[in-house]
Amino acid sequence: MTAKGFSISELNPPQREAVEYGPGPLLVLAGAGSGKTRVITYRIAHLISHHNLAPAAIIAVTFTNKAAGEMRDRIKQILGNVIAKQIWIGTFHALCLRILKKEIPYEFTIYDEEESKRLLKECQRELNIDEKQLKVVQLGYRIEGSKHELIGPDEYEKTAVDFTSRQVAKVYHLYQKKLVRNKAYDFGDLIMSTVRLFQEQPELHKKYRDQFKYVLVDEYQDINHCQYFWIRQLAGEQGNLTVVGDDDQSIYQFRGADLRNILEFERDYPKAKVIKLEQNYRSTQNILAAAGAVVGNNSGRKAKTLWTENETGLPLQYFRGETEAEEAAFVVREILQDVYDKNIRRLTDCVILYRTNAQSRPFEDALRRERIPYRIVGGMKFYDRMEIKDILAYLKVIMNPADELSLDRIVNTPPRGIGAGTISKVRKIASEQGSTMLEAMAGMAQDGQGLTDRARQAVTAFSNLMQGLKSRVSQTDLARYLATVITETGYLAMWQKAPHDEGASRLENLNELIKAADEFSRTGDNTLGGFLEQIALVSSWDEADSKDNDQVTLMTFHSAKGLEFPLVFMVGMEEGLFPHSNALQDEHGLAEERRLCYVGITRARERLILTGTATRSSFGNRIYNSESRFLHEIPGRLFMGQIPLCHQTAQQTADARGLWRGKQYQVSADTLSNEHNEHFSEDVCPDLDDELGLVVGQRVSHAKYGSGTIVGKQGVGEDLKLEVAFTRHGRKQMLARFAALQPTSGKSRAKGV
DNA sequence: TCTTGCCTCGTTTTT
């Protein structure tokens, strides 16, 4: 049975049941690689081709813009472009923005993280709150978190009892006020404001609820309360809502994701049908066994089975280098072997996954040395560069003169004689007459109100410049307009005058921006507003999209969600790094790290290699890390090569500590029986690297500070320095030989948790 | 008003 290029035989029976299931709530709960995304995609196609549903009556939410693009492409293949492009597919943010742009009658700006932080700082200063006492990151974290919970400043204030919360409440109020005045939305606002819009304008709510006959959500385990609420608004309580997800893959709780949304779906939607998918099509048996073993250490999971018809496959490998350079060299060697010696893979088949963006460096160096092309997803984004943000700030002000934050950024960039004194005069006058700063400047240029001649001249020039630029928006094509802005503002000249090496690279980036504008206008939209919106929403993923080239990919575990690669390297498998020390304070943190590990492992199709280092430089000095506990949670029999210490026999341990350390230690998978593991794991491990059992993650008690958890470790022997997070007294650094820390019961690395 | 140099602090993870 075929329907326009889509064959039902590409689905197994439960997948097919989910695709063909009728109206009403549907939950597809399934493990990694079981075809959840495929189900969503085909269900959309099926609804259109078999139920004659209008494409615009379907809204599908994905986790990244890239995932949205892929889903749309697949549907394009099945049903053609005309239909595919009418479907509403996108991230929460993109879809909400689309609604807001349509319903809000004025131009507004979207603030990215950096801009929100700057605005917060401004609020903090105005309120005379000590920036040391309450850090901007903390502030941002709390306010952003509140938005995830759909808590506005008023509600927040009501629950704010302690001193800090009351401070936060004050900032939250002012921050929102400034956002409104600047006609700006931050990321969280995009969704929360859409929810509010629907609440305040029932007829609007009805319009969208009626338009979308079917609502589908991918990665449902990672949505927060606000997103949950919006989906409920769209779908209604009995609605045609399809959600798919895997509770073991929830890795965004730091961003407000709430597992209860998926765990309690059946309670929220009592008529819900639940379909489980149990066959994994992605990975070998060895890889699945490893993934299952790791995540099995978490409690409170929904019961799930996952099996595969795929072959046993290669054993896993583990390598521990002495330094990052050694680790990276090993990884590159393995890539070279598979790709060039054995010719069994292409570079695009290989991915290097790490916990933090900062870890990419040594791998980049090693890859460059061997002239292997690579791409990095995440980290510093192109649009985060200073020169790009400066020009974007000009563009934002041109589109939305109320955006004072952006104005602040560029009013004196390049330096044009408008300093802090002048700016505060302008601001004062603007607020007195209730106008924008730009309008106030135009007035002051005329009558000079309290400005020195020099300042007045500068203000006049700037005011004229901005008016001139504004009047020419949309007269030429976008790329040419950008070039005009860059030149006429003096920005180009500023970098041309700069020292050659720095200036050249800035100018090159500006050229890239012009190119991006050109490409954007080719997609059919030639508006400046459209261009800015698109940039506001691009994630790290969308930039790196030069998939046609054959190159190795580097990214964080988080960015890898939903993807698959034949050969996966999980690097930096060390306590303190993965699991990350900041996540070790409570069980939830550790459980989420473990899920992240599960996500990482299950990205692999054929071959999985785990690596780590014994020492690593951090903040300029070297630290000593022990092996990640996750390594020890994988059964030893699955490994080949160097074996994680806890899985080694006494002889192997001795070898690994001496001569063999850092070299690849060849042991075939079957020389290591399970017996060995079980027998030795308990007594070999504890005395290896952990003086007195003081390991990261260990709970300890201290005579003065009471109980806490070891979160960091530096040096050895006499110099062993520990960082301990105390329950009552915060973080402290101390020398182990003086601290007299007593390990208390609770978790210890060797036994797992 | 602008530039320089010193100091502090920090690294999870992202739409």
Added chain:
DNA sequence: CGAGGCAAGA
């Protein structure tokens, strides 16, 4: 180690 913030001098 490196980025960003801040204070002092030009």
